[in-house]
Amino acid sequence: MRKPIIVGNWKMNKTRAEAAVLADELKALVGGVKEVDIAVAVPYTDIDRVKKSLRGSKIRVGVQNVAWADSGAFTGEVSAAMLVEAGVEYVIIGHSERRQYFGETDESVNKRVRQALKYGLKPIVCVGETENENLQGLTGLVIERQIEADLEGIDRKDLSKIVIAYEPIWAIGTGRTPTAEQANETIAAIRREVSKLPQGTKAVAAKMRIQYGGSMNAKNAAELMAQSDIDGGLIGGASLKSADFAAIIEAAKNSVAGGEKA
Numbered sequence: 112m113r114k115p116i117i118v119g120n121w122k123m124n125k126t127r128a129e130a131a132v133l134a135d136e137l138k139a140l141v142g143g144v145k146e147v148d149i150a151v152a153v154p155y156t157d158i159d160r161v162k163k164s165l166r167g168s169k170i171r172v173g174v175q176n177v178a179w180a181d182s183g184a185f186t187g188e189v190s191a192a193m194l195v196e197a198g199v200e201y202v203i204i205g206h207s208e209r210r211q212y213f214g215e216t217d218e219s220v221n222k223r224v225r226q227a228l229k230y231g232l233k234p235i236v237c238v239g240e241t242e243n244e245n246l247q248g249l250t251g252l253v254i255e256r257q258i259e260a261d262l263e264g265i266d267r268k269d270l271s272k273i274v275i276a277y278e279p280i281w282a283i284g285t286g287r288t289p290t291a292e293q294a295n296e297t298i299a300a301i302r303r304e305v306s307k308l309p310q311g312t313k314a315v316a317a318k319m320r321i322q323y324g325g326s327m328n329a330k331n332a333a334e335l336m337a338q339s340d341i342d343g344g345l346i347g348g349a350s351l352k353s354a355d356f357a358a359i360i361e362a363a364k365n366s367v368a369g370g371e372k373a
């Protein structure tokens with residue numbers, strides 16, 4: 112069975128004071144939910160403040176990047192050891208905004224994924240096509256290339272620790288989404304790609320949790336979560352409002368109420 116996983120990507124939002132307010136609200140609304148894994152990926156400066164607010168709840172803390180080196184002369188980077196010490200569990204890697212604005216490549220994504228796993232951090236690896244690629248019918252090819260390169264050389268036993276987030280770039284922050292069926296089809300294709308990796312197997316792919324991301328909100332979450340292969344969501348804008356994020360978690364909870372995804 113794949114347990115649903117909903118992760119809020121706060122991006123570059125929320126000062127410590129603002130983060131405390133949101134985290135307090137989330138703890139009150141969804142802090143006791145057991146059926147869904149919940150995390151918030153926060154700015155580094157918010158980590159300890161958010162952890163303080165979430166103490167005693169089941170909500171975990173993540174961040175939005177991790178350095179690929181252990182330590183040293185890497186100005187501006189934050190190491191896996193530093194994150195582990197700070198109590199971080201999840202790390203988003205290869206978000207399209209990092210690929211687009213900060214020169215992240217499949218090669219650097221792969222290095223960061225390896226480093227996260229080495230330190231016991233749980234990577235959330237983002238893949239997805241641009242609008243042009245989508246219009247040209249290249250989604251399947253783009254996904255195949257990214258899965259192969261981003262997960263290259265990762266041990267079979269580590270693959271199941273990874274969460275993949277399928278985020279069509281044209282759906283991020285735009286209010287537009289693929290239909291739930293289209294999202295499900297692409298996510299099923301990602302699962303097939305994982306099974307076809309040299310170190311992949313059908314069993315590993317069947318266990319891997321794959322999220323949808325891109326304008327997922329309180330309104331469309333139930334339909335997306337009802338799909339056979341969509342195991343959760345990576346939520347940007349709607350994760351900044353506690354009521355909206357809680358509604359998405361409720362939809363995820365209901366999606367497995369009648370059975371399980373397998």
Ligand code: PGA
Nearest residue numbers: 283284325326346347348
């Ligand atoms: P969005 O962002 O929900 O605001 O579209 C999703 C993401 O970028 O992870």
